[in-house]
Amino acid sequence: MPSREEQTRSEERTWKVGPLAEASGLTVRTLHHWDEIGLLRPSRRTSCGHRAYTEQDVVRLYQVLALRRLGLGLETIATCLDAGVDPRRLVREHLAATEASLAALHTLRERLARLQDELDAERTPGTAELLRLVQAVGATGAAAGEALRRHLDEDQLHALADHAAALGPGAHYLLEVEWPQLYRRAEALRTAGTDPADPRVRRIAARLDELSRLFSGGDTTLSAAVRTAWREDPGALSGDPAAPADAWAALRAFLDRARQVSR
Structure with missing residues (x-):
């Protein structure tokens, strides 16, 4: 039976x-x-x-x-799903971000409408109104995060935001899911004593570099600035402030050796 x-x-x-x-x-x-x-x-x-x-x-x-x-590639999708991320959490986070963007856009729309009324009436908008408009425009941009603000200037932050916006909603998953997961996979291989020349390590290093190019738009100066931020403040940027600095240094060296083999 x-x-x-x-x-x-x-x-x-x-x-x-x-x-x-x-x-x-x-x-x-x-x-x-x-x-x-x-x-x-x-x-x-x-x-x-x-x-x-x-x-x-x-x-x-x-x-x-x-x-x-959302514009993700198949390899990224596989990483997201196989990482064991709770899809409900991702939906909640994405929904919250979308609602925040809609609220910011609603505020911007109202202030633009008031500005248009002023101009249609041939009145010069006051400084206070223009400052409120500038504030609303800034609120609709993609936030680079306080950690990046400590290391990049305003032009570089705006460039990062523009490149992220060009990637569409999928940028959220690339940055919040795939990127940290790649580092976790690389660290697991490093601590297991894997040779940096191993194809698995080389693929991870190549994908990290590809993501870096996506978010920097191929701007080598911007890319170098982000790498410096990661080197100096890895805990904050990775979302894992408890991780020891020496572990990050070892992981960077491990990935750099994999990149040298691939050249």
């Missing part, structure tokens, strides 16, 4: 690749590709060996599509 677990598994609804592709608006080829790269693998197979997606697979499919709509 089958166990309750086996009975539950047999009663669980599954989808073959064709119906799931049709329901999700994807192609069979796309689902096959995601299976091959390990992004979305069907948990079960039929007796004939066909792919069979379970309800949990469909949940992961939804997460993949949601993150892809």
